[in-house]
Amino acid sequence: MTASYFTMGAIIVLILVVQWVMPKLIDNKVPFGVRIPPERVHDPAVHKAYRRYYFGMAITTALSIAVWFFLSSAILNSFNQPIISLLPLLPIALGFLTYYAVHRTLQQSKRNERWMEGHRQVIAVETNIEKFKARVSLAWALPTLLIIIATFLIGGLYYPNIPQVFPIHFGADGVANRFATKSAIGIFSVAFIQVGTLLLMGVLHVVILRTRESLDPADPSGSAGRLSRRTARLICALWIMMACFNLGMLWTNLCIWGAMHVGPTGIMLGTFIPNIVGIACIILAAVKSPISNSVTHAEANSSMPVRRDDDANWFMGVFYVSRDDPRFLVAKRFGIGWTINLANPVSWAIVGVIILAAILPRIL
């Protein structure tokens, strides 16, 4: 058992936890990516969908943990190193299959039983932007900024002591497998990635605050408050996650510069643990700011206006494609946070920049 098994184990557990709690974190009028009218929230078909999802998740959990145990057994140790780093893909794939099967069935019930028929479907927005505006200070960027400044300061001061050849890439086992010769720019290769992520998060901060979701016409001010609260808390949590990520990166820097002698296990744990804390913060932020309407569903009837059925814009219930919608970021349906509008060229430009940023350091 090496550090990589523990790290991958922790990541798998984290993914499974997110998948288990997801149905509770999203709007109960969009279960499994299907928009339903309020009086259907307790429909037998919806309850069945939840049961099927949790059943699928039980299988996903059992399989993922079983494979993890199998791979961590000593017999396979010689050649399973690359496989172990791909292991988190297993719960992601199985979880998605579970979700999609449930999504399809629920959509079928909705279509066959004509759930939306007779409902007045509207898009409701508030013209007074200031009234329900999510406000988050850019001061939340300070911890991240300070960590990055500290990274550069420490690097500069420690420069004379950095070995002539130092590692720049590690395998999943935490052992260095690529090296570089010392140079003023070379030692900051990780720190430049950190600066990139800080800038990206800064842009996201501004863009997300300008993006708003339509309101629940049955409870406009209530839903506006809930949506802006969730947006604000998620942005704060994202900044905490950024600070955690950069703390992990600072640790990586200290290790590659030879300032810390902790061995492969120490490098991996120091890099991953802060990230796990960061992701936990995101989940906590979503748990603490529910967006489901608390209006009793007994009151709901078909004469009430409902949010427009926009299922057609959601491919598989998770990919948003709408040519008419000028937004390039929209709130996810089955997930925490935002997703891009695939019909918007700006989205593709952003994806391109991110891919380029990920590839460029490897080419250079």
Next chain:
Amino acid sequence: MLLTLEIESEKPLYVQIRDQIIEGLATGELQNGESLPSTRQLAMDFGINFHTVNKAYDILRQEGILRLNRKTGAVVYVSEAGEEFAADWSGRLRTLLAEAFVKGMTKSELAKQCQSVIESFEEKEKCSK
């Protein structure tokens, strides 16, 4: 104020926006001098084409209800109605009432309906200088 759009409706979206802003002003939900979101922002909030909102705002500007400015954005600014407006409005009212009358609504019913609509309007700040 709360704006609601019915995508499925036969009434064009820009007309829906325009009508609701005028009704909001009459009922007092929207005040003279109040800012409205920029064209771009409102289109993003609705998730509809930017030209649709632009068209609604442009009509409101031509009707002397909205001022569009690059710096201040869209601000409600109701200018006084001219003679032309009065004539046009009477014509439309006549058609509207005639529609109901032809379909069998009695005169007293018509008057009652008109009265209840008028009562929902807010008296103050109906017109500014």
